[in-house]
Amino acid sequence: MKLCFDNAVLLSELAKLLREGYTVTIPVRGNSMLPFLADGRDGVTLVRCPSDELPCGAVVLARTTDGRIVLHRIVRRDGERLWLQGDGNVRGTELALGADVMAVAVAFVRKGRTYPATGRAWRVYSWIWRHGGRMGRRYALALYKRVAGKWQLCV
Secondary structure (H helix, E strand, O other): OOOOOOHHHHHHHHHHHHHOOOOEEEEOOOOOOOOOOOOOOOEEEEEOOOHHHOOOOOEEEEEEOOOOEEEEEEEEEEOOEEEEEOOOOOOOOEEEEEEEEEEEEEEEEEOOEEEEOOOHHHHHHHHHHHHOHHHHHHHHHHHHHHHHHHHHHHO
């Protein structure tokens, strides 16, 4: 049985569980973390983490300064100010404060298989994606969307 909850209710409960020290796995919503995390297919395991221990490259669940809650990667840090960007976003970044980070991702569930954030596969992917440059990401995303669209038509 699949249960659906309003995001406000779900995120409120999620924040409460994280504050109490629980580890929580939630489904990915949206496609801003493509090509490796897709809406409805993948999940992310989250834990609470002090904001001063969050390095560039970490994937965090945070409330941005404009009030949205996103699961994005830290691409730049200046003290308590964090610039976040989804892997599927070629240009746009969001600003968040360290105090508004709800959790950090410690594992990713992709197609039923769990990849630890500290594991070799995820670290290599993260490094390539972060250092591939904007044009490299743009072409990789375009290719992914074209191929994924064809695969979906064949199913």
